[in-house]
Amino acid sequence: MSDDEREERELDLTSAEVVTKYKTAAEIVNKALQVVLSACKPKAKIVDVCEKGDAFIREQTGNVYKNVKKKIERGVAFPTCISVNNTVCHFSPLSSDETLLEAGDILKIDMGCHIDGFIAVVAHTHVLQDGRVTGRAADVIAAANTAAEVALRLLRPGRKNKEVTDAIQKVAAAYDCKIVEGVLSHQLKQFVIDGNKVVLSVPSGETRVDDAEFEENEVYAVDIVISTGDGKPKLLDERQTTIYKRAVDKNYHLKMKSSRFIFSEISQKFPIMPFSARALEEKRARLGLVECVNHDLLQPYPVLHEKPGKPRVNNINFVLNP
Structure with missing residues (x-):
């Protein structure tokens, strides 16, 4: 075996070192999520909360792999985003933005961390209220959670990406909700957050993907976005893209x-x-x-919006195929 072949082999999940780096990144990003959740309170500035998440990841990743001979890149793999209510994704405002969180908001928090280019991403939906969530907001949260669990079980060697697409659509329909168009779940590789193998959440005229089969030792970020609206997000203001x-x-x-x-x-x-x-x-x-x-x-990464007044939610899971 050549040196190049040996190095390539060591960079997948057959390497204990690679698995450790993935797990370390996952631990850090999940702790960062808790930091962000604790800061999500009515009247908090969204940009301040986003910065807390990014700063925590930078601090924690800076404390690991400090004494190794070879320099290891580490830090934020995807900036902290807090997308509120009908805002679907990628809202991470500039320092000058004054947007505040309000009681009753439905928040979608997502963020990513990497160690040596091995990426862990996480997302969580949080409703800014005391007590139980009811009504259509509860429906869409349950739909997203169930769809994520179904997708997780289908991400197995030998299964096809289309099987995941079909299954999560059935879950959304059972809750009288819609899968949001244009959302892709990507394979993750070292320093690659959007690999070529993808899962399309819902077929649409504008977005097409190649058929693919899952293989052992692949890593995926499963991104599922479900809405009580029509599932057709739009770009409303290019200036929001950051x-x-x-x-x-x-x-x-x-x-x-x-x-x-x-x-x-x-x-x-x-x-x-x-x-x-x-x-x-x-x-x-x-x-x-x-x-x-x-x-x-x-x-x-544009900030997309559903129709106003429509609850929407997403789940992202960090998946290792054994």
Whole structure:
């Protein structure tokens, strides 16, 4: 066996070291989730809560693998997002944003952590109220939880991605809810948060995926979003988009000085993982990010919305196929 083949083999779940790194990342991100949940109170600023989640991950990952010979990258794999009520995903506002949490809000919290590029992501739905959740909000939460459990049981070697798609649609229908269109569950690899093998939550005209079969030692982030609305989210305001990922296969000579400055900062700080524009110099970022996105140097994660007044919820599970 060549050195390259041996190294490739060591980077999957047959390696105890890799499994340990995944588990360490999972432990940290789950603790970070508890930190965020404890800060989610009426009148709390969303941006402050998001920053607490990111800061906790940075602190905790900085305390592990400090004394190894080879430098190990570690930190935030996906910025903390708190998407409220009919906001479906990716809401992680800038420091200047004044949006507050209110009593009765339905919050979808999601975030990610990595150790040496091995990624653990987690999400949790939290209703900002005392007592039991009832009505349609309870229906959609139960639907998402059940769908996630079904998907988890179907992620087994030899099963097909289409089987998961079909099963979770049946679960949503049983609760008179809709799977939100365009949501993908990706295979995770080292330093890759959106691998080529995917599970499509619901077939739609705009989104198509290749048939795929699950194999041993693969890792997936299962992303299920269910709504009491029509399941067709829309981009309402491009200015709300704050999360981006460097498109490593794209190159372009930027014209604006501010764009070159920001892109250089991104390339140094966030060469692979998604990041929040909150971590950049805000004034320059406002101008520079536009040109970077327009020329496909950055992949944006848009903030999408369902119809107002429609409860929606999502579950993400970190899955290891044994």
